[in-house]
Amino acid sequence: MDMSYLKDMPIAVLGGGAVGKTMAADCALAGKEVRLWDQPRFAKTNFLNIEKTGITLSGNQFSFFGYQRRGIAHVALATDDLAKAVKGAGIIIVAAVALGHEAIFRELIPLLEDGQVIHILPDNCGTFVFRKLMREMGCTKDVVVGAWYTAPYGIRVVRRGGVVTNECKVEDRITTIRGCALPMKDNDRFMASAYYIPAFGAIIDAEGEVTISKKGEEFHHGFVEGNTVLDINLSNVNPVIHVPGTVLAVSTMQNFDTVLGQNKANYSLYAFGACPAIAEVQAKFWEEEKALAKAMEVGLCTVNYEDFFSRTTMYGKEYMGPDFAVPYEENYQNFWGDGPFDLENRYITEDVPVGCYLMSQLGKKYNVPTPIIDSMILLASTMLKRDLAGDSKWTLDYLDIDHMTHDQLQAYLREGTYTPKA
The missing domain is CATH 3.40.50.720 (NAD(P)-binding Rossmann-like Domain)
Known part of the structure; x- marks a missing residue:
């Protein structure tokens, strides 16, 4: 073209x-x-x-x-x-x-x-x-x-x-x-x-x-x-990395300067919060996304199980090739200062009510269980003392796709043929 x-x-x-x-x-x-x-x-x-x-x-x-x-x-x-x-x-x-x-x-x-x-x-x-x-x-x-x-x-x-x-x-x-x-x-x-x-x-x-x-x-x-813009939204790995990483490592973040005696400005989820146990949760989160993409007949970027198990996660291969991974044993100072420094951060306030909530809604629409994703929404909401999903405007209805059948949604995503609400 x-x-x-x-x-x-x-x-x-x-x-x-x-x-x-x-x-x-x-x-x-x-x-x-x-x-x-x-x-x-x-x-x-x-x-x-x-x-x-x-x-x-x-x-x-x-x-x-x-x-x-x-x-x-x-x-x-x-x-x-x-x-x-x-x-x-x-x-x-x-x-x-x-x-x-x-x-x-x-x-x-x-x-x-x-x-x-x-x-x-x-x-x-x-x-x-x-x-x-x-x-x-x-x-x-x-x-x-x-x-x-x-x-x-x-x-x-x-x-x-x-x-x-x-x-x-x-x-x-x-x-x-x-x-x-x-x-x-x-x-x-x-x-x-x-x-x-x-x-x-x-x-x-x-x-x-x-x-x-x-x-x-x-x-x-x-x-x-990508194979439709739903592919692009699911392939955005921010929710799968940011939300479990922030929620499950919250004690390290909140204790970083007080109990641990570190400079708060040096905190980084990747440098100090990433660990194998959290990576297991992220990997299961991704499996739910893969099941969603399959049910919706859209694409998804390739992320392997082992890609989660390093300080650089799957981001590393985007920047430095498929074999780049910083092991957990390494104190990788390039990440220092990346944050987040509190829970009122886009890692939570954007990635939960937009990214995670979209996946949870699509799971219900397509009968695909999303227990890990749903648990992240619940935990983040509990920590922030507000309903990040219930208060979110990013409903499927707001996006104008909730009323569509699978075939109607495919026609809209691929050809631009919009089916109005009845």
């Missing part, structure tokens, strides 16, 4: 947090015109002095093929005016947490132009919400809406003395990423557009490479086409 018209068009990045700011800088350093937008309530902090300082890309930038891009980037525009950010842009990257999606989409949809391609990362049901709102708002623009199962980096924005700086510390760059459009029939356009996003440079550079693991397993680098 020829998407070359995107080559010289600006890129709009929506979200001034770690992922958005890093992707904007990465694309700008590659010579693209980039507009960076954030909501007014966040822009004042996230864009402080950005015109003067630019955005610094730093960090180890580990990658299997050694891809790196460093320096100080200056975006063409950093603004809280969404119309200015997206006017004439070819690609619109949504790099915001799921809790902010609806408000952003309601403001964005009236501004859409034919030919634009929207990339949501990670999806966290964003594609469903976007298409639902397009229908509700009567938007008929010819746009492609797709998503990726993760961001292309392991990244943190540097804070100094309580001040959010414009330095983005990139620890890792992945060499493979899984994506899909809603509907799936738009995949040719969606996947082709990804080559015009320089932030995917490590992935583009590795496209077509195959690495053979020690066990003889083939690992394919580059862009991977």
